[in-house]
Amino acid sequence: MENQEVIEGIVEEIIYRNDNNGYCVCVVALEDDDVTCVGTMVGVSEGEQLRAVGTYVKHHTYGHQFQIESYQSFIPKDRHAVLRYLSSGAIKGIGPGLAKRIVKKFGDDAFRIIEEEPETLATVKGISEKKAQEVAMVFYEQREMRKNIIFLQEYGISLTYAIKIHNRYKERTMDVISNNPYKLAEDIFGIGFKMADDIALNMGVDKFSIHRIKAGLMFILNRATTEGHVYVPRDELIEKAEAMLDAAYELLDQALLEMQIEKSVISKIVDEEVITYSMTYYHVELNVARKLYDLSGYDYDLPEDTEKEIEAIEKDSDIYFDAYQREAIKEGLTNGVLIVTGGPGTGKTTTINSMIDLLEKQGLDVLLAAPTGRAAKRMTEATGRQAQTIHRLLEISFMKEDDRNNRFEKNEDNPLECDVLIVDEVSMVDVVLMNSLLKAVIPGTRLILVGDKDQLPSVGPGNVLKDMIESDRIKVVKLEKVFRQARESAIVMNAHLINKGEHVDLTNRKSDFFYIKRATTGGILDEIKTLIKTRLPKFAKCSAYEGIQVLAPMRKGILGIENLNKELQATLNPPHKDKNEREFRSMIFREGDKVMQIKNNYNLAWQIKNSYQYTIDEGLGVFNGDIGKIIEINAYSNKVKVQFEDNKVVQYEYAGLEELELAYAVTIHKSQGSEYPVVVIPLLTGPSMLLIRNLLYTAVTRAKKYVVIVGLDSTIYQMIDNDKEIERYTTLKLRIQEIFDTMAEVQVIE
Numbered sequence: 001m002e003n004q005e006v007i008e009g010i011v012e013e014i015i016y017r018n019d020n021n022g023y024c025v026c027v028v029a030l031e032d033d034d035v036t037c038v039g040t041m042v043g044v045s046e047g048e049q050l051r052a053v054g055t056y057v058k059h060h061t062y063g064h065q066f067q068i069e070s071y072q073s074f075i076p077k078d079r080h081a082v083l084r085y086l087s088s089g090a091i092k093g094i095g096p097g098l099a100k101r102i103v104k105k106f107g108d109d110a111f112r113i114i115e116e117e118p119e120t121l122a123t124v125k126g127i128s129e130k131k132a133q134e135v136a137m138v139f140y141e142q143r144e145m146r147k148n149i150i151f152l153q154e155y156g157i158s159l160t161y162a163i164k165i166h167n168r169y170k171e172r173t174m175d176v177i178s179n180n181p182y183k184l185a186e187d188i189f190g191i192g193f194k195m196a197d198d199i200a201l202n203m204g205v206d207k208f209s210i211h212r213i214k215a216g217l218m219f220i221l222n223r224a225t226t227e228g229h230v231y232v233p234r235d236e237l238i239e240k241a242e243a244m245l246d247a248a249y250e251l252l253d254q255a256l257l258e259m260q261i262e263k264s265v266i267s268k269i270v271d272e273e274v275i276t277y278s279m280t281y282y283h284v285e286l287n288v289a290r291k292l293y294d295l296s297g298y299d300y301d302l303p304e305d306t307e308k309e310i311e312a313i314e315k316d317s318d319i320y321f322d323a324y325q326r327e328a329i330k331e332g333l334t335n336g337v338l339i340v341t342g343g344p345g346t347g348k349t350t351t352i353n354s355m356i357d358l359l360e361k362q363g364l365d366v367l368l369a370a371p372t373g374r375a376a377k378r379m380t381e382a383t384g385r386q387a388q389t390i391h392r393l394l395e396i397s398f399m400k401e402d403d404r405n406n407r408f409e410k411n412e413d414n415p416l417e418c419d420v421l422i423v424d425e426v427s428m429v430d431v432v433l434m435n436s437l438l439k440a441v442i443p444g445t446r447l448i449l450v451g452d453k454d455q456l457p458s459v460g461p462g463n464v465l466k467d468m469i470e471s472d473r474i475k476v477v478k479l480e481k482v483f484r485q486a487r488e489s490a491i492v493m494n495a496h497l498i499n500k501g502e503h504v505d506l507t508n509r510k511s512d513f514f515y516i517k518r519a520t521t522g523g524i525l526d527e528i529k530t531l532i533k534t535r536l537p538k539f540a541k542c543s544a545y546e547g548i549q550v551l552a553p554m555r556k557g558i559l560g561i562e563n564l565n566k567e568l569q570a571t572l573n574p575p576h577k578d579k580n581e582r583e584f585r586s587m588i589f590r591e592g593d594k595v596m597q598i599k600n601n602y603n604l605a606w607q608i609k610n611s612y613q614y615t616i617d618e619g620l621g622v623f624n625g626d627i628g629k630i631i632e633i634n635a636y637s638n639k640v641k642v643q644f645e646d647n648k649v650v651q652y653e654y655a656g657l658e659e660l661e662l663a664y665a666v667t668i669h670k671s672q673g674s675e676y677p678v679v680v681i682p683l684l685t686g687p688s689m690l691l692i693r694n695l696l697y698t699a700v701t702r703a704k705k706y707v708v709i710v711g712l713d714s715t716i717y718q719m720i721d722n723d724k725e726i727e728r729y730t731t732l733k734l735r736i737q738e739i740f741d742t743m744a745e746v747q748v749i750e
């Protein structure tokens with residue numbers, strides 16, 4: 001890097017330190033001057049000797065600083081520095097008074113005594129033997145950490161990852177990594193195969209080592225799950241591995257065999273094709289199928305007066321159920337598992353509300369849940385009863401960054417206490433979450449799953465709702481009649497036409513579904529900017545911050561959300577001398593920006609303050625899809641404050657910015673389960689795998705008041721005509737059929 005320099009000096013003062021991410025601001029005394037150093041420095045203490053590589057930068061508030069790229073710190077040798085170091089509180093249990101006495105007694109030998117002869121240390125007045133042992137331990141741990149971090153940096157591992165790695169393996173760090181650097185990809189969140197592979201090759205690991213080949217194969221299987229698949233056909237797996245690892249078939253075959261013996265993967269034959277799963281996902285599917293079978297085994301009698309009760313509800317609400325709704329209500333009262341599916345406005349909520357009334361009348365406890373915070377909020381509003389996110393319902397107990405698998409308090413040993421569980425927006429539930437949910441539901445509890453099977457499948461692996469419905473073994477009621485269309489909107493009507501593959505009217509005759517023809521990316525961008533900045537706020541009486549949402553099919557490209565966000569940020573919230581900014585990866589966050597939380601974080605604290613800045617409410621948890629506004633970027637504390645809906649304010653560390661994205665535009669995938677008053681959709685061209693019917697259907701059904709499509713009618717029609725779905729390799733349907741059919745046979749034999 002240009003302008004890099006090396007500095008060496010004693011750490012005079014620690015001004016700020018964040019123990020979570022290692023960020024530190026300190027003053028270092030160089031030979032001729034003091035300099036403020038900033039950057040990630042772990043375990044650096046006052047009095048230490050620091051040797052750092054970095055660049056001098058000018059901070060607009062704090063002036064000249066040295067930005068550290070990498071560093072080494074040494075325990076000081078001379079008496080004076082030893083005293084400073086011990087007095088600084090670097091070793092818990094030793095303060096300035098004790099430090100003086102230790103240095104007085106042992107001089108330059110103090111550190112050796114602390115580490116090697118704690119019993120001698122205990123001869124200093126005020127230090128018990130127990131305390132001496134503790135001090136020796138802390139000292140040892142700090143030395144280990146320093147050693148590990150230097151070791152890791154030598155292999156080009158950034159400090160942020162070095163800290164994570166040290167925290168995971170502690171004193172085993174060097175052993176684990178020297179033995180098999182690919183463990184990093186398994187154990188450390190954020191380290192994938194590629195990074196582990198770079199480290200390994202850097203360390204001289206043989207390109208054809210079996211560890212490398214196995215890690216590569218596992219990486220391909222795991223990457224497939226991030227694309228929604230549960231397995232990969234074996235031939236495809238081998239083909240990808242050959243290209244990625246540059247390894248011959250025989251070696252890959254041997255590695256797969258070993259992995260099968262070690263039970264990390266499993267292969268099965270389905271439709272004469274060999275398919276390979278990572279063992280975890282194979283069991284996840286199997287467990288979901290088994291649990292659905294167990295729960296379905298319970299039937300309940302329809303209470304005698306049900307018909308009368310339904311009639312009473314109809315009279316009260318002046319809504320007369322159609323045959324499907326009536327069937328759904330009754331099936332809800334009699335089945336162990338029921339799926340209710342239907343498009344927008346088909347009366348799902350109305351049906352569920354009546355079902356809940358009748359179930360509660362029988363004295364049954366009903367719990368309500370949905371996969372996202374937004375969906376749970378909508379369910380709460382629609383039913384007038386408290387609904388929770390599935391994660392919250394299952395009482396997430398472990399959500400550390402280094403832990404990839406969520407742990408839930410609620411499981412087979414500690415199941416949910418309810419008689420009936422109703423889950424909405426099930427199309428968004430992936431197979432892993434469904435497995436966690438079903439673990440916590442004991443047979444005898446009724447499960448009612450509600451969703452629209454034609455929405456896009458979950459972001460995570462599996463195609464759970466569709467597979468369950470298509471298995472034809474679980475009771476399903478499809479609500480077909482659209483109740484909303486006549487009275488209310490063209491949005492609902494068009495959504496149903498799109499779903500049926502019929503072309504919609506684009507002549508703007510209806511006042512809530514608009515099409516603006518633009519044939520170029522530039523034309524679309526310009527149109528969207530004016531729409532969002534001036535026309536729509538006037539027309540729909542809401543703003544791009546609250547109400548209007550741009551939804552795009554893609555992330556990349558001129559009309560992908562990354563570029564749209566840059567363009568819309570420049571239009572709606574351009575740079576200003578009074579607005580602080582922070583660059584993170586390739587994004588600039590600026591005060592005033594609209595942002596979205598992109599993962600569930602149950603540990604993030606929020607506060608609500610009144611106008612006098614008194615905290616009136618506080619709690620934990622910010623959820624995937626929550627949208628807010630940056631209200632402050634503080635370069636001194638390295639924090640970004642975001643205000644979410646309901647005035648909840650959350651402070652993010654700079655490192656936590658990886659959980660945020662600009663949100664002027666979001667992908668249609670990400671918008672699942674959310675509704676917005678106004679939806680603007682740019683549609684021009686794109687890969688044919690994305691220009692599909694259910695993507696358009698999902699986008700249109702997100703709008704409550706207005707839909708505006710900007711682009712080409714031919715693309716809209718192309719999408720409507722394209723009923724291909726993105727193929728997902730899943731076998732849940734098959735597993736459900738297998739278990740239901742096998743058990744049915746067993747019963748016949750018995």
Ligand SMILES: Nc1ncnc2c1ncn2[C@@H]1O[C@H](COP(=O)(O)OP(=O)(O)OP(=O)(O)O)[C@@H](O)[C@H]1O
Nearest residue numbers: 319320321322343344345346347348349350483484
């Ligand atoms: N049997 C019925 N007769 C008349 N109106 C009905 C009937 N069922 C539902 N409705 C009305 O139709 C509208 C849509 O119903 P509801 O909200 O239950 O549908 P939904 O499937 O949950 O919709 P969405 O998925 O869009 O939220 C509501 O205004 C509701 O009052």
